[in-house]
Amino acid sequence: xxxxxxxxxxxxxxxxxxxxxxxxxxxxxxxxxxxxxxxxxxxxxxxxxxxxxxxxxxxxxxxxxxxxxxxxxxxxxxxxxxxxxxxxxxxxxxxxxxxxxxxxxxxxxxxxxxxxxxxxxxxxxxxxxxxxxxxxxxxxxxxxxxxxxxxxxxxxxxxxxxxxxxxxxxxxxxxxxxxxxxxxxxxxxxxxxxxxxxxxxxxxxxxxxxxxxxxxxxxxxxx
Amino acid sequence: xxxxxxxxxxxxxxxxxxxxxxxxxxxxxxxxxxxxxxxxxxxxxxxxxxxxxxxxxxxxxxxxxxxxxxxxxxxxxxxxxxxxxxxxxxxxxxxxxxxxxxxxxxxxxxxxxxxxxxxxxxxxxxxxxxxxxxxxxxxxxxxxxxxxxxxxxxxxxxxxxxxxxxxxxxxxxxxxxxxxxxxxxxxxxxxxxxxxxxxxxxxxxxxxxxxxxxxxxxxxxxxxxxxxxxxxxxxxxxxxxxxxxxxxxxxxxxxxxxxxxxxxxxxxxxxxxxxxxxxxxxxxxxxxxxxxxxxxxxxxxxxxxxxxxxxxxxxxxxxxxxxxxxxxxxxxxxxxxxxxxxxxxxxxxxxxxxxxxxxxxxxxxxxxxxxxxxxxxxxxxxxxxxxxxxxxxxxxxxxxxxxxxxxxxxxxxxxxxxxxxxxxxxxxxxxxxxxxxxxxxxxxxxxxxxxxxxxxxxxxxxxxxxxxxxxxxxxxxxxxxxxxxxxxxxxxxxxxxxxxxxxxxxxxxxxxxxxxxxxxxxxxxxxxxxxxxxxxxxxxxxxxxxxxxxxxxxxxxxxxxxxxxxxxxxxxxxxxxxxxxxxxxxxxxxxxxxxxxxxxxxxxxxxxxxxxxxxxxxxxxxxxxxxxxxxxxxxxxxxxxxxxxxx
Numbered sequence: 001x002x003x004x005x006x007x008x009x010x011x012x013x014x015x016x017x018x019x020x021x022x023x024x025x026x027x028x029x030x031x032x033x034x035x036x037x038x039x040x041x042x043x044x045x046x047x048x049x050x051x052x053x054x055x056x057x058x059x060x061x062x063x064x065x066x067x068x069x070x071x072x073x074x075x076x077x078x079x080x081x082x083x084x085x086x087x088x089x090x091x092x093x094x095x096x097x098x099x100x101x102x103x104x105x106x107x108x109x110x111x112x113x114x115x116x117x118x119x120x121x122x123x124x125x126x127x128x129x130x131x132x133x134x135x136x137x138x139x140x141x142x143x144x145x146x147x148x149x150x151x152x153x154x155x156x157x158x159x160x161x162x163x164x165x166x167x168x169x170x171x172x173x174x175x176x177x178x179x180x181x182x183x184x185x186x187x188x189x190x191x192x193x194x195x196x197x198x199x200x201x202x203x204x205x206x207x208x209x210x211x212x213x214x215x216x217x218x219x220x221x222x223x
Numbered sequence: 224x225x226x227x228x229x230x231x232x233x234x235x236x237x238x239x240x241x242x243x244x245x246x247x248x249x250x251x252x253x254x255x256x257x258x259x260x261x262x263x264x265x266x267x268x269x270x271x272x273x274x275x276x277x278x279x280x281x282x283x284x285x286x287x288x289x290x291x292x293x294x295x296x297x298x299x300x301x302x303x304x305x306x307x308x309x310x311x312x313x314x315x316x317x318x319x320x321x322x323x324x325x326x327x328x329x330x331x332x333x334x335x336x337x338x339x340x341x342x343x344x345x346x347x348x349x350x351x352x353x354x355x356x357x358x359x360x361x362x363x364x365x366x367x368x369x370x371x372x373x374x375x376x377x378x379x380x381x382x383x384x385x386x387x388x389x390x391x392x393x394x395x396x397x398x399x400x401x402x403x404x405x406x407x408x409x410x411x412x413x414x415x416x417x418x419x420x421x422x423x424x425x426x427x428x429x430x431x432x433x434x435x436x437x438x439x440x441x442x443x444x445x446x447x448x449x450x451x452x453x454x455x456x457x458x459x460x461x462x463x464x465x466x467x468x469x470x471x472x473x474x475x476x477x478x479x480x481x482x483x484x485x486x487x488x489x490x491x492x493x494x495x496x497x498x499x500x501x502x503x504x505x506x507x508x509x510x511x512x513x514x515x516x517x518x519x520x521x522x523x524x525x526x527x528x529x530x531x532x533x534x535x536x537x538x539x540x541x542x543x544x545x546x547x548x549x550x551x552x553x554x555x556x557x558x559x560x561x562x563x564x565x566x567x568x569x570x571x572x573x574x575x576x577x578x579x580x581x582x583x584x585x586x587x588x589x590x591x592x593x594x595x596x597x598x599x600x601x602x603x604x605x606x607x608x609x610x611x612x613x614x615x616x617x618x619x620x621x622x623x624x625x626x627x628x629x630x631x632x633x634x635x636x637x638x639x640x641x642x643x644x645x646x647x648x649x650x651x652x653x654x655x656x657x658x659x660x661x662x663x664x665x666x667x668x669x670x671x672x673x674x675x676x677x678x679x680x681x682x683x684x685x686x687x688x689x690x691x692x693x694x695x696x697x698x699x700x701x702x703x704x705x706x707x708x709x710x711x712x713x714x715x716x717x718x719x720x721x722x723x724x725x726x727x728x729x730x731x732x733x734x735x736x737x738x739x740x741x742x743x744x745x746x747x748x749x750x751x752x753x754x755x756x757x758x759x760x761x762x763x764x765x766x767x768x769x770x771x772x773x774x775x776x777x778x779x780x781x782x783x784x785x786x787x788x789x790x791x792x793x794x795x796x797x798x799x800x801x802x803x804x805x806x807x808x809x810x811x812x813x814x815x816x817x818x819x820x821x822x823x824x825x826x827x828x829x830x831x832x833x834x835x836x837x838x839x840x841x842x843x844x845x846x847x848x849x850x851x852x853x854x855x856x857x858x859x860x861x862x863x864x865x866x867x868x869x870x
Contacts, residue, residue: 019677069666076656076670083652086290091660091667106290114287119648122681125608128639129286129489132496135457136418137486138610138638145681151674169673176671182601183686183751184679188657188669190641190650192755192782194314194764199290200649201658206753208662209669 010035012164013054017064017075018082019151020118021158021168025082028116030109034081037109041087042074046098050074059166063175070097080201083122085113088201106199185210225274225506228264228514230539234551238264238514239851241535241555243521243570246343247833248820248840249561250502251389255844257513261851264514264553266535268304268562269340270543271517274503276476282346286493291646294347294787295336297493302714303538303546304339304520309785311336316761326711329702329724332765334785335589337563341517342502344563344787345833349491349612350454350499352392352834353633354383354404356621359828362697366626368729369697370586370825373797373806379838380406386837387452388464391472391500393417394452402449402618413469414457416450417484420638422605422688423448423615426748430617435743439736439772440625446617446744448636454500454833455490455611456483475503488639490612520548522717523574524558524816532558532576532816538715546714556854557815557847561840564822565720568704568792571803571818573718577793577810582803584705586698586791588827591726591766591783593632593692593734594644595741597750604685607640608648613691614638620740621829629772630733632694633829634740640687641753643784648684655680662760688750692737694783695829696730698791726783732772734781756780788832790821807846808839815850819843 001009011025018025025031039047050071057066064072073094080088086108095104108114115130124143126133146154152169159168179185186207193203240256242249245267253265272278282297289296295308311323312332321327337344357376362369376383387394396410419427427448434443456471463469474481474497481496490499497503506515519537527533534555538548560567568584571577599605617634625631641647653659657670671679696702702725706718713719726734738754745752756767757780764782771778796802799811808819819840821832 016673019672019674064670064672072670073658073660073666075672076658079656079672079676080652080658084649086649088653088658091658092664093660094666108288108290111284111287117649118677119652119680119684120608122677123608123684124681125684126486126488128292128608129283129487129493129495132485132487133609134485135483138420138488138606138614139418139424140606141421142604142606142609142685145678145685148674148678151677155674172673172675176669176675179671179679183598184655184671184683186753188655188671189683189753190645190647190654191753192644192764193646193650194762195312195319196291196293196765196784197310197313198646200646201653203646203650203653203659204759205654206645206755209667211668 007031007035008164009051013051014078014082015155015158015165015168016058016170017079018118019155020082021155023158024118028118030085030113030116033109033113037081037087038078041100041102042098046074055166058170061167061171063170063172065175070094081109083119084117084200085109086201089199106201225509226511226514228516230516230519230537230549230551233264233514233516233553236553238262238553238555240557240559240847241266241553242559242561243535244343244560244562245341245502245506245515246561246563247345247502247837250505251837251840252559252561252819252844252847253509253513254505255841256847257510259848260512262512264516264555266519266521266537267341267515267517268520269301269338269517271341273341273346274475274506276474279476279497282493283495292492294491295338297347298338298340301339301543303518303540303543303548305713306339307336309334309336312765314762314765318763319765324713324719326719326721327724328721331725331768333587333589333722333724334766335787335789336785337787337789345502347492348787348833349831351613351831352387352390352452352454353830354399355828355830355835356404358622359826359830362626362826370794370796372825373795379842382838382841383834385841386834388413389505390454390834390837391456391504392452392454393457395450398449399452411460411463412452413460413463414471415460417453417455417457417611417614419450420606420610420614422607422638423636425605426615426636429748430744433747435740435747437620437625437736438739438775439629439732441628442625444619446619448615449618450615451613453611456481456498458483472504473497475507484611486610488609488611520715520717521562521570524570524576525552526576530813532813534558540715548715556851557817559817559819559847561819564789564792564820565704567818567820567822569706569718569720571793572706573708577803577812577816577818579812580800580803582700582794582801584792585700585703586794587702587704587722587724588696588698588791590693590786590788590827590829591696591730591734592786593694593737593781593783594689595692595738595754596641596644596687596689597745597748597752597754598683599686599688599748599750601682601686605688607638607684607687610638612637612639628732629736630695630730631829632692632733632737635691635693637689637691639689640684641689643691644689647687651680651684688748690741690744692741693786693829694730694733694737695827696726698794698825699727701725702791704792731768731770734783735770735772735775735779738779738781756782788821788827790824790827790832792822793818794825795823796825808843809846817843817847
C-alpha cells in the first residue's frame with residue numbers, strides 16, 4: 001500500500017469511529033500527523049493490525065464490541081486524538097498488551113493540533129484560545145445540534161464509490177444504542193479530578209459502570 | 224517604548240526608586256513615578272519575551288502544546304526564578320504531596336500559583352476586577368472576626384477609580400452602585416460591561432424571585448445576577464471621563480489589535496488577542512527614566528544607615544535552564560518590593576528586615592474556592608465553553624449578618640462547563656468513549672463512537688453548569704510563609720518558600736454553606752447535581768475535608784481549590800507591633816522600604832484582589848512621590864539615603 005492509500009484508508013476508517021465525515025477529517029489538516037502519531041505510539045504492526053481488524057468488523061456489519069479489548073482501546077485513542085489533538089493515556093492493560101516502549105502519558109500531537117480538535121465542533125463551539133467567534137457571541141442562544149440521524153446520513157453521503165471503508169457508520173445496535181435519551185449515564189461522564197495534574201484522558205468517570213460495579217461492591221480508586 | 228537594561232549595566236548605580244517585580248503593582252508604580260520624572264529601576268526575576276508579538280505567540284504555542292491547560296500553561300518553567308504551579312500538588316493516600324517551588328507543611332495544600340515573568344501573574348489572570356464591599360474593610364468591628372483595615376473604602380475611592388482607568392475596565396456603573404460598591408449613582412467605567420453570557424440569562428430567568436435559604440447563616444437570600452466588572456476590552460463608554468470617552472489599549476507589540484474581546488474563551492491561561500488587560504500595556508508607556516531589567520533575581524534588601532535601607536542585591540542569569548547568576552547591587556533612595564505576596568515575604572525574611580512585629584510571612588490568605596457542577600435538562604442547553612471565564616455572579620451571600628455565622632462567599636457563574644472540576648471538555652471525550660481503563664487497569668467495556676458519540680457529547684457539553692464559589696479567608700497568623708535556607712534553596716541559592724496552610728472553622732462553615740446553597744440553586748434551575756467530593760479508594764481529592772458545622776445534622780464531603788489570590792504576609796495596620804506596613808505600604812521598621820501588593824491586605828473579602836491591590840499601589844506611588852520630593856536635592860550631588868521616619 002502506498003503512503004497515500006494508507007492515509008486514505010486511515011481517514012475513511014476513522015469516519016465511523018469519530019462520527020465526522022471524511023471532508024471534516026481532512027479539513028483539520030491533521031490527518032497525516034495523526035496517522036504518523038498513531039504509528040509511532042502503537043508501532044506499525046499494531047496500527048496495521050488494528051485497521052485491518054476494524055475494517056473486517058465494519059464489513060461484517062458489526063460495531064466496536066467485536067474488537068478485542070486492546071483494539072477497542074486503540075479505537076478510543078484514535079477518537080481522542082481526532083477530538084482533542086492529543087494522544088491519550090491508555091488503559092494500563094492495553095498499554096502493556098501493545099508492548100509500547102514509551103511512557104503511557106498524554107501529550108499534544110503538535111502546536112496546531114489542539115486548535116483542530118473536533119470536540120469543539122460537537123457542540124458547534126470553537127477551541128478555547130483559537131478561532132474566536134467574535135464579541136458578544138456568548139450571549140446568543142446556543143446553536144441547534146444536528147440529530148444523530150442527520151449525522152449518519154452525512155457520513156453515508158461522504159462514503160466514496162467504491163467505498164474505502166465497508167461502512168461509514170458502525171452498527172450501534174450491539175453497542176451504545178440503548179442509552180436513555182435524556183442524557184448519558186454517569187459512568188460515561190467525567191468526575192472530579194483528584195488533582196489538576198491528572199491529564200484529561202485519565203480523569204475517572206463520575207460513576208463506576210453498573211455492570212462492573214454490581215458483582216462485588218468494590219471500593220477502588222479509578223485512577 | 225520601554226527602556227531595557229541589564230544587571231551588569233546597573234551594577235553599583237543609583238536610582239531614585241528600585242521596584243522589585245513587574246506585575247500590576249510594580250508596573251503601576253513604575254508608570255506613575257516615571258511620569259513624575261523619577262529615575263526608576265524595575266528588576267524582574269523572570270523571563271522577558273511576552274512584550275513582543277513573536278514572544279507572545281511563543282507563549283500561545285506553549286499553551287497549545289500543554290496537555291493540561293492550567294493557569295501557567297503558557298509559561299515554561301524557569302530554574303533560576305522558579306515559580307509554583309498547580310501541577311506541583313499531587314493527591315496521595317491520606318493527603319497530598321508537593322513538589323516544585325513551594326515546600327508545604329500544612330494540613331491542607333495551598334493550591335495557588337503565580338508566574339515569575341515580565342508582567343507577573345497578571346499574564347494569566349482572568350481579568351476580574353470586582354470591588355471589595357465597604358464592609359469588607361472592617362470585619363472585626365462589624366462582625367467580630369478578621370482584621371480591620373487602617374483605611375476605608377471611601378479613602379480608597381479615588382485610587383479605585385484611577386485603577387479602573389489604568390487597568391482598562393469594562394463594567395456597569397449603575398449596577399455596581401446598586402450593589403453597593405460604587406458610591407456614585409452615575410459612575411462611568413471606561414468601557415461598557417462585557418455582555419452577560421446566555422447562561423447568565425438563564426440564571427436570571429430561573430432565579431429571579433426565588434428564595435434560597437443558607438442553612439448555616441440561617442437566613443433566606445434572594446439571589447440576583449450581577450454582571451462582573453472586568454479588565455477586558457469591550458465597547459468604549461462615550462460617557463466616560465465627563466464625555467471625553469475612552470480609547471481601548473490593545474495588544475502590546477502589534478498596533479490596533481485586541482481592542483475588543485473576540486470570545487477566545489481562554490482568558491486564563493492566555494488571551495490570544497490581548498484584549499485582556501495586562502501590565503505590559505503600562506510598561507510600553509513607561510517614560511525613559513524607567514529602566515527595566517529582566518532575569519535579575521533580588522536575593523535581599525541591603526540595610527543602610529540607621530533604620531533605612533540602601534538598595535538591593537540581585538543575581539542576573541542568562542539561561543533560565545541553567546541557574547547560574549552573577550551577583551550585583553543597585554542603590555536607591557526608596558526600595559519597593561512588588562514581587563508577589565509570597566516572594567515579598569521571602570525577600571524580607573532573607574534580608575532579616577521589617578520584621579520587628581514577627582508578622583512577616585504570617586496571615587497568608589487565598590480565596591478557597593468550592594466548585595459545584597450540574598447538568599441542565601436536555602432541551603435546555605446553556606451554551607458552555609463560550610465567552611470570558613465568567614461574566615456574572617450571585618453576590619448576596621457576600622453581605623450582611625450571615626458573616627457572623629460563617630465566612631461569606633461570592634458565586635461565580637462559570638462559562639466554561641465542568642472544565643475546572645473535571646477537565647472537560649477533553650475529559651468528557653475520554654469518559655464517553657470509555658478510555659483509560661477501569662480500577663484494575665483493564666480496558667472498559669462501555670463507550671460511544673461515531674455519530675452517537677458526536678451527538679451526545681455535544682449535547683452533554685452544552686448543558687454543563689459549574690459554579691465557582693470563592694470563600695473569604697480571614698487573616699490567620701498560623702497560615703504563614705517561612706524560610707529555612709539551610710535546608711531549602713532554589714537553583715540560584717535563594718530560599719524556597721515554606722508554606723503552612725489550613726482552613727479554620729469559619730471558612731469550613733462557609734464552604735459547607737456554599738455546598739448547600741449550590742444544591743438549592745441547581746434545584747431552582749432544574750439541573751441535575753453532579754457535585755461529588757467523596758473519597759474513592761484511599762486517595763482523597765486535593766483539598767478534601769469532611770465537615771459538619773455546629774447545629775447541622777449532616778456531615779458532608781467537601782473540597783476546595785486555590786484561586787490564585789495569594790495575599791497577606793506583610794499586612795498593613797496602624798500599630799507597628801501587630802502589622803508590617805502602614806497604610807501607604809511603607810514598612811514600619813524602615814522608612815524608605817515599601818512592600819506593596821496583595822501581601823499588604825489585612826482582609827480580602829470575597830473580591831478578586833487585583834483592583835484593590837492596584838488602588839493601594841497608586842496610593843503608595845503618591846506617597847513615594849511626596850517623599851522623594853521632600854528629600855530631593857540636585858541629582859548631581861551625592862545624597863544621603865537616610866529618610867526621616869514619616870510617622
